Amino acid sequence: MIKIHHLTKIxxxxxxxxxxxxxxSLHIKPGEIFGIIGLxxxxxxxxxxxxxxLERPQEGQVLVNGIDMTALNKxxxxxxxxxxxxxxxHFNLLSSRTVFGNVAFPLEITGVPKAEIRERVYELLRLVGxxxxxxxxxxxxxxxxxxxxxxxxxxxxxxxxxxxxxxTSALDPETTTAVLELLQDINRKMxxxxxxxxxxxxxxxQVCDRVAVIENGRIVECGPVLDVFTRPETxxxxxxxxxxxDIEIPPDLLEQHANGDGPLLKxxxxxxxxxxxxMGALMQRFPVMVxxxxxxxxxVKDTPFGTLVVQLSGESEAIAKATEFLAGQDLHVxxxxxx
Amino acid sequence: xxxxxxxRLIWQATGETLYMVGVAVVLAEAVGxxxxxxxxxxxxxxxxxxxxxxxxxxxxxxxxxxxPFIILMVAIIPFTRMLVGTSIGTTAAMVPLTVxxxxxxxxxxxxxxxxxxxxxxxxxxxLGASPFEIIWKVLIPEALPSLVSGVTITxxxxxxxxxxxGAVGGGGLGDLAVRYGYQRFRTDIMLATVIxxxxxxxxxxxxxxxxxxxxxxx
Numbered sequence: 001m002i003k004i005h006h007l008t009k010i011x012x013x014x015x016x017x018x019x020x021x022x023x024x025s026l027h028i029k030p031g032e033i034f035g036i037i038g039l040x041x042x043x044x045x046x047x048x049x050x051x052x053x054l055e056r057p058q059e060g061q062v063l064v065n066g067i068d069m070t071a072l073n074k075x076x077x078x079x080x081x082x083x084x085x086x087x088x089x090h091f092n093l094l095s096s097r098t099v100f101g102n103v104a105f106p107l108e109i110t111g112v113p114k115a116e117i118r119e120r121v122y123e124l125l126r127l128v129g130x131x132x133x134x135x136x137x138x139x140x141x142x143x144x145x146x147x148x149x150x151x152x153x154x155x156x157x158x159x160x161x162x163x164x165x166x167x168t169s170a171l172d173p174e175t176t177t178a179v180l181e182l183l184q185d186i187n188r189k190m191x192x193x194x195x196x197x198x199x200x201x202x203x204x205x206q207v208c209d210r211v212a213v214i215e216n217g218r219i220v221e222c223g224p225v226l227d228v229f230t231r232p233e234t235x236x237x238x239x240x241x242x243x244x245x246d247i248e249i250p251p252d253l254l255e256q257h258a259n260g261d262g263p264l265l266k267x268x269x270x271x272x273x274x275x276x277x278x279m280g281a282l283m284q285r286f287p288v289m290v291x292x293x294x295x296x297x298x299x300v301k302d303t304p305f306g307t308l309v310v311q312l313s314g315e316s317e318a319i320a321k322a323t324e325f326l327a328g329q330d331l332h333v334x335x336x337x338x339x
Numbered sequence: 340x341x342x343x344x345x346x347r348l349i350w351q352a353t354g355e356t357l358y359m360v361g362v363a364v365v366l367a368e369a370v371g372x373x374x375x376x377x378x379x380x381x382x383x384x385x386x387x388x389x390x391x392x393x394x395x396x397x398x399x400x401x402x403x404x405x406x407p408f409i410i411l412m413v414a415i416i417p418f419t420r421m422l423v424g425t426s427i428g429t430t431a432a433m434v435p436l437t438v439x440x441x442x443x444x445x446x447x448x449x450x451x452x453x454x455x456x457x458x459x460x461x462x463x464x465x466l467g468a469s470p471f472e473i474i475w476k477v478l479i480p481e482a483l484p485s486l487v488s489g490v491t492i493t494x495x496x497x498x499x500x501x502x503x504x505g506a507v508g509g510g511g512l513g514d515l516a517v518r519y520g521y522q523r524f525r526t527d528i529m530l531a532t533v534i535x536x537x538x539x540x541x542x543x544x545x546x547x548x549x550x551x552x553x554x555x556x557x
Contacts, residue, residue, distance in 0.1 A: 052465055082467035092462035095557050096480040105476065106466040137556040153466070163465075 001161060001193040002028040002051060007060035009046050009217075020046040021057065022217040028195055030160075033187055035208035035225070036197040037240060043217040044197040048165050051195070052084045053077055065160050082110055085154030089166035091146040093138040099125070099149050100134040106156040124152040128182060144175035151182065155192075162186075164196040168203055176200075180207045201244040205229065205300050213237045226300045230268050230332060244298075253293055262313035264293070265323070268332040269306040278329055279310070286322040288314035309336065345528065348515060353535055355429045356511035359504070360497045363433050367440035367497075368490060374400070374441070375448020376474055386460065386470045403442035408500050411439055412507065432509030436500055444493055451485035452478050484555040491547025495540050502536070512536055 009021040020043045028034045038044045049055040051062055053069050062069040067080055093102050103124050107117045125131045128148040138146055147167060154162055164183070168176040184207050187194050198204065204211050204225060212222040215236045221228060232238040269278075274297060279290055294309035312319050326333050341349070374396065380386050381393040406414070412435040416426045419434040455478055463477045479486070505513025512532045520529025 054461060054465060078467040078469060080467075081465060084465070086462070086465040088458060088462060090456075090458055092456065092458035094459060094477065094481060096483060096554075105463075108476070109466060109468050109472055139557050153462075157466075 001030040001065060002026070002195060003061075003063040004047075004051070005061040005063075007047070007050060007057050007062065009043075009050060009055060009057045019217045021050065024060070024214075024217070024219055026212060026219065026222070028193060030193055031187070031191045032209045033184070033194045033196060033207050035204040035211040036195070036214055037199065037201065037204050037211060038197075038214035038236075039199055042214045044199075044214050045165060046217075047214065048163050048195065048197050051161075051163060052081050052086060082106070082157045083159050083161070085157075085159035085162040087147065087150040087154050087162070087164050087167045089169045091138070091143075091150045091170075093146055093149055093153075095138050098135050098137055099130060099141070102138070102149055103152045103156055106153055110157050120156065121152075124156060127155070127186070128152045142175075143171050144178060147171065147175075147179050148182065151179075151186070155186070160193060162192055162194045164194065164198075166198060167196070169198065169200065173202075176203065177206070183207060201240050205244055205298075207301060209301065213240065226270065226303055226305065229298075229300050230270055230305060250294075262288075262291075262311050262319060263323070264309065264311050264336040265326070266334040266336050267308045267310065267326065268334075269308070270330075270332070271303050271305070273330040274304045274306045278326070278331070279308070282322055282325065285325065286314070287318045288312050288322045340527070341531070348519070349528070349531055349535070352510070352512045352515040352532070353539075356498065356501050356505075356513075356539070359429055359433050359436060359501045359509070359511055360494055363436035363440055363497050363501075364490065364494050366433070366437040367444045367493060370437075371441045371444025372448050372486075374445035375452065376478070378445060378449045379452040379478070380470065380474065386464070386473055400442040400445050403438075404446070406439075408435070408439050408503055411435055412504060427508045429510035432501065432504035432511070436497055436504060439500060440493055440497055443496065444489065447489035447492060448486065451482040451489055454485055455481045484551045484557075487547060487551040487554060491544060491551070494543050494547070498536060498540060498543075 004024055004026040007021050007024040008019070011018040011020055022043075024043075024047060026034075036044050036047060046055055050057045051064065051069065053062075053072075057070065060070070064080065064084060069077070069080060072080055094105065097105065100121055103121045104117050107120060112120065122131065122134070125134055128151055130145060130148050130152070133141065133145065133149075138149065141149065150167070162183075168179055171179060180203060183194060183196075186192055196203065196208065208225050210223060211225045211228050212219050213228065213234065213236055214220070220234045221232070221237045228237055229241055232241050269276075279292070282288070283290055289312070291311040291313065292308060293311060295307065297304055297306040299305075312322055314322075323333070323335075377387075377392065378396055378400070381389040381396070383390065415435055415438060419426045419431050422434055423430050425431050459481060460473060460477060463473050468476070501509070501511050502513030502516070505511045505515070505517060508514065512535060516529050516532040519525045520532060
């Protein structure tokens, strides 16, 4: 749906050159929720603005639904933009217009007849749950309600793609969850492709199918969210994941078991294996003791995954066999410390 | 206090002042508003970016604003004569008043439009709005309370200027104050004109503030 090829954007500030985007290539599939995560200044805002040409890249190509956005003239660009919805961190609603007027705005631009505008606006307000706020002004709404208006406005012209530029960063965690649920709902109902940029890992964790990690204008890691969460390959990804899923074992606990009589293992359960009684099976089959030091279960979108840190004790032969058994399961086992 | 004759003079002068200021405000807004819009939208990074137009216009406006009104009034007499056939009287006074107010209005409009959140303009661009639609449906409505405040400031300023125009035969309250209050030592008439001017300014300011406030939805 969105194909980005070798995108480069350079800002020049006097003598200094800043590579906001450095040879970025991405391919976003139709109907997926794709996340781009990075710290502020990593270039993610520039990237999303390059998709609808709010920022012009120096090099590279952006194809949205087959249309090369970089090659369009002004009139065609406006038409193409009408098919790309966008929502913003600070909502960017027209303060002089009511909720109704804000959602009607894009329809006025595309020249929809008045009677049809009315119908479509109420349909959209029902979708985002704000029918009763049609006559309110943005100043009278809460942050979450404002973003709902933003979403309704972005969807007015039935876009194929929705760009979300830090759309939940100004909202509290509860409202964030509600807005993300709405986005997910829209994604399912309409098959809308959503590109979401954020600096908050929980946002990616809750709704995204795939994620790209951006650092200093480069994509350093890209893949299904579950993979990036459970097996981050780069330091940047590890750092981002660590904030959400803290798998650090308290140091005093490690200290206590420093002279223990068995290896420390970190076991990651993903999907179905998270529900299986593997530890029980282990103890029944092998003459080993399992000492659970740490454990938790998280969700990535709809998939559960668990982390367990255990110490095995017993005869060394039995421990070796037990470890082998674990490795044979649908698990990810990491030896934190050998005997 | 005054005989009916003097009252008639005062009423007539008040009417002339309101007429002069009213017409000049309307004409100055008609020209200054588009200029202010051009000034903002041709700026770097804005919807109609054009550094050359921007710089030329800004320079002309600055020149216009540097000329003292009393000098401008005299300097453009040929232009006034060409336009209205005479350089004396209330109608003639409207020409320098309008000319003086145009750059002033343009700058006020510029300030008002710059207050509009850039994010809102960006959102309109992202929705595929044209520059004209952004000006008409975003910039002006969003800046309307500030624009109305600008009209108030312009009107109050022009009341002051119109008194100056009166000094050179433009009619209005200034003219009355000079001819009767000053030259004929009628302190009472002087006082009356000053009081009327105060009341006019107060009324305009209050009306403008009220209009601006009731338009603001923030």
